[in-house]
Amino acid sequence: xxxxxxxxxxxxxxxxxxxxxxxxxxxxxxxxxxxxxxxxxxxxxxxxxxxxxxxxxxxxxxxxxxxxxxxxxxxxxxxxxxxxxxxxxxxxxxxxxxxxxxxxxxxxxxxxxxxxxxxxxxxxxxxxxxxxxxxxxxxxxxxxxxxxxxxxxxxxxxxxxxxxxxxxxxxxxxxxxxxxxxxxxxxxxxxxxxxxxxxxxxxxxxxxxxxxxxxxxxxxxxxxxxxxxxxxxxxxxxxxxxxxxxxxxxxxxxxxxxxxxxxxxxxxxxxxxxxxxxxxxxxxxxxxxxxxxxxxxxxxxxxxxxxxxxxxxxxxxxxxxxxxxxxxxxxxxxxxxxxxxxxxxxxxxxxxxxxxxxxxxxxxxxxxxxxxxxxxxxxxxxxxxxxxxxxxxxxxxxxxxxxxxxxxxxxxxxxxxxxxxxxxxxxxxxxxxxxxxxxxxxxxxxxxxxxxxxxxxxxxxxxxxxxxxxxxxxxxxxxxxxxxxxxxxxxxxxxxxxxxxxxxxxxxxxxxxxxxxxxxxxxxxxxxxxxxxxxxxxxxxxxxxxxxxxxxxx
Numbered sequence: 001x002x003x004x005x006x007x008x009x010x011x012x013x014x015x016x017x018x019x020x021x022x023x024x025x026x027x028x029x030x031x032x033x034x035x036x037x038x039x040x041x042x043x044x045x046x047x048x049x050x051x052x053x054x055x056x057x058x059x060x061x062x063x064x065x066x067x068x069x070x071x072x073x074x075x076x077x078x079x080x081x082x083x084x085x086x087x088x089x090x091x092x093x094x095x096x097x098x099x100x101x102x103x104x105x106x107x108x109x110x111x112x113x114x115x116x117x118x119x120x121x122x123x124x125x126x127x128x129x130x131x132x133x134x135x136x137x138x139x140x141x142x143x144x145x146x147x148x149x150x151x152x153x154x155x156x157x158x159x160x161x162x163x164x165x166x167x168x169x170x171x172x173x174x175x176x177x178x179x180x181x182x183x184x185x186x187x188x189x190x191x192x193x194x195x196x197x198x199x200x201x202x203x204x205x206x207x208x209x210x211x212x213x214x215x216x217x218x219x220x221x222x223x224x225x226x227x228x229x230x231x232x233x234x235x236x237x238x239x240x241x242x243x244x245x246x247x248x249x250x251x252x253x254x255x256x257x258x259x260x261x262x263x264x265x266x267x268x269x270x271x272x273x274x275x276x277x278x279x280x281x282x283x284x285x286x287x288x289x290x291x292x293x294x295x296x297x298x299x300x301x302x303x304x305x306x307x308x309x310x311x312x313x314x315x316x317x318x319x320x321x322x323x324x325x326x327x328x329x330x331x332x333x334x335x336x337x338x339x340x341x342x343x344x345x346x347x348x349x350x351x352x353x354x355x356x357x358x359x360x361x362x363x364x365x366x367x368x369x370x371x372x373x374x375x376x377x378x379x380x381x382x383x384x385x386x387x388x389x390x391x392x393x394x395x396x397x398x399x400x401x402x403x404x405x406x407x408x409x410x411x412x413x414x415x416x417x418x419x420x421x422x423x424x425x426x427x428x429x430x431x432x433x434x435x436x437x438x439x440x441x442x443x444x445x446x447x448x449x450x451x452x453x454x455x456x457x458x459x460x461x462x463x464x465x466x467x468x469x470x471x472x473x474x475x476x477x478x479x480x481x482x483x484x485x486x487x488x489x490x491x492x493x494x495x496x497x498x499x500x501x502x503x504x505x506x507x508x509x510x511x512x513x514x515x516x517x518x519x520x521x522x523x524x525x526x527x528x529x530x531x532x533x534x535x536x537x538x539x540x541x542x543x544x545x546x547x548x549x550x551x552x553x554x
Contacts, residue, residue, distance in 0.1 A: 001484035002125065002454050003090075004067045007041045009059040010097075012506070012515040019519075021500040024480025027488045027517070028495050028528060029504030034515025035488050038504065039127070039458055042066065045093040046125055047118025050103040057512075065094040068124050078120060084110050093121060127456045128436045136439050137427035142411040146395060148446040149371040152363075159360040163405055166353035173346040180339035187336055190329055197326035200306060207319040210304050217297045220290060227287040234280040242280055245273050361408040368397060368409055375445070382441040382475065387468040388434065392416045394423055413438075436460035437472070444475050447482035455479070457487040461494055473497035492532040496549035501525045526550065 007016040012034055029035055041064045044050055055062045068091045079086035085108045094106040095117075105117040136142075147156055183190075216223065235242040249269040255262040310322055372395045384391050396412040414423035417434055426435065436457060443455060457476070461469055473494040479485050480499065489495055501520045506513050520528060526546045527538070534542035 001069050002066060002486070003069050005038075005042060006063075006065045007038070008064075009056040009062040010041045010044075010064060011037045011054055011056060012513060013037060013041065014056060014509070014514055016516055018502065018517050020484070020486065022480075022484050023499040024477050024485045024487075024497060025500040025502060026495045026498035027486065027502045027504055028490070028532065030506075031490075033504045033506050035504045036458075037515050038517065039456070039488070042125070042456075043127065044095040044097065044103075045105075045117070046121040046127070047105070047114050050095070050097045050101075052097065052099055052101040055097060055099055060099045062097045063094070065092060067092050070124065073123060075120070075123065078123075082107075082112070082116055084108060084112070091120075091124075093117065093124075122453070124453050125456060126453045127458065128439055128460060136413070136435050136442070137425075139411060140406075142395075142413050143406050143409075145442055145446055146368055146371050146375060146411055147406075149374050150364075150367040151370065152367050155360070155364055155367055159357070159364050159407060160405065162353065162356045162360050163403060166350070166357045166403075169346060169350045169353050173343065173350055176339065176343055176346060180336070180343065183332065183336050183339070187333070190332055190336075194326065194329040194333060197310070197322060197329070200310060200322070202307075202319055202323050202326065204320055204323065207304070207307050210300050210307075214297075214300045214304065217293075217300060220292050224287055224290050227283050227290070231280060231283045231287065234276065234283070242273070242277055245269070245276060249273050357403050358408075361403050364407045365397070365399075365409055368407075368411075372397060378445055379438070379441050382444060383437055385468065385471045386437045386441075386475075387464045388417045388437065390417060390419045392423055393438075433460060433462060440472070440475055440479070443483075444479045447479055452483050454484040454486065457485070457489075459488050459490065461487075461489050461491045465491065466493075469493040490532065492529045492546065492549060495529055495532060496546070501528065503528055 001022055002020050004017065004019045007013045016038070027035055027038075040054070041062075044054075044064045045066045069089060070087075070091045071089045075091075076086055076088070078084075087108065092106075092108055094109075096104045096106075098104075105112050105114055107117065107120060150156070232240070234240055237243075249266065252262050252269055253266045256266060307319055307322070311317060311319075314322065314325055316322055316325065375395050376393055380391060380393050383393070392415070394414040396414050398410045398412070400408050400410055402408075413426045415426045415429055415434075415438065416423050417429075421429075426438065437460065439455075440457070440460065443452060446452070461472055464472065469491045470493045473491075474497065476485050476487055476494065477497045477499075487494065487498075495501065502517050503520050503524070504515065504517045506515055508514075526543060529546035529549060530538055530542040533545050
């Protein structure tokens, strides 16, 4: 519900702050006092179009802020989806309008777009006037009204759960078919790629081994020459390293008996001699085995050329990456082979879900048909006394060709307020006042069953008086027991029904006239209603009548 409204520099308002109560509140004041100005300011925080001309003359910007109690509306998902700070009890909507024509919107001090502001506000406040059809012509709202009245409250949830399963399965099937079609069209190319990679007989580490072997084969003569020269220098003649090292070893060993310190030298020399002799033998063997093999060189070059070309083709850098690609293509080909089985299984599931949806939709239709009778009878009984004695109303149910999230039904409210006039859709035939009274009756039927937004009636009592006005006031009062109702009225019979009474007035400040609002105390309220009854001249009879109306309000 709307807890408070603050307006700065809007039209004739410099500064206005008002706290609102729950239940049924009334706003009164002379024609031109500024009731519509306050309503216009409120519409800005509901996301309506802004006009810089609305800014108070001489000011650069206007600011409108509304504080709401949202504890009954289960709006956490809205805040999470729009990445907004969530307070389970309070919400602040603010709109700033600049003289440049630009405007800014905020939800809980976070900047938002007008769409987000409007979407949230539509769940908090519903304004009705003589010139607004608003929700009543909306098929979704009509369906919502009917579903509130169905006896089986769990049936709709059961249907929606089944429909969700059905739509999820259908999406999975569509995605799978699309993927199957795309993959099947690629199958020949994938299979060509796969066969090419399989024929390449790829092995891990093969590329690095071949590159090392190519390096050797490409420098074979240089390697053989180096090895031969090294062997000759080590043991090719008596002046080579090995014979000379052997001679040194013998000389030092001969000193072991007379020079003990030579024993360690002998040991080290012997180790070196044996190591170098062994190395010489290994160099000799390596040299003997290194033979130029043109066929092997050609094979290595061709093999590496194949690997390099595959890598370039697939934009990869290693043989291991090619192997991984080959394995992935194999998986894709297996999936293509399995598409037919997967599609058949999903189609079977989809048919099962569809049958369940159709069954529950049928049950939902039967429950709605029962609710239609209740809606028609109760709405006519509530609205006929409100100045429409010849009213006819029918809730028409027709079938859809395919189920959707609401079932298999289309709902259309058909209405006529005059004799010999056929029923037509509400939006085509009802006047603004008639629509407002219909909405008043509808909301009084469903207010106890769901959390409805605050409803504001803007002079929907225009053209009525006496007993009709009294009955309208009764309905608004009853509706106020379930939700917040605010009405702008010129009728004392309705004003007296309110649990809280606000007075809108103009007053002169220096060189300007300003609009303001205040909550009336009991004595002020008697005077205001007496004024509404008698006009400019207050009489004792008017005061007495006003007191009687206030006593009778409950």
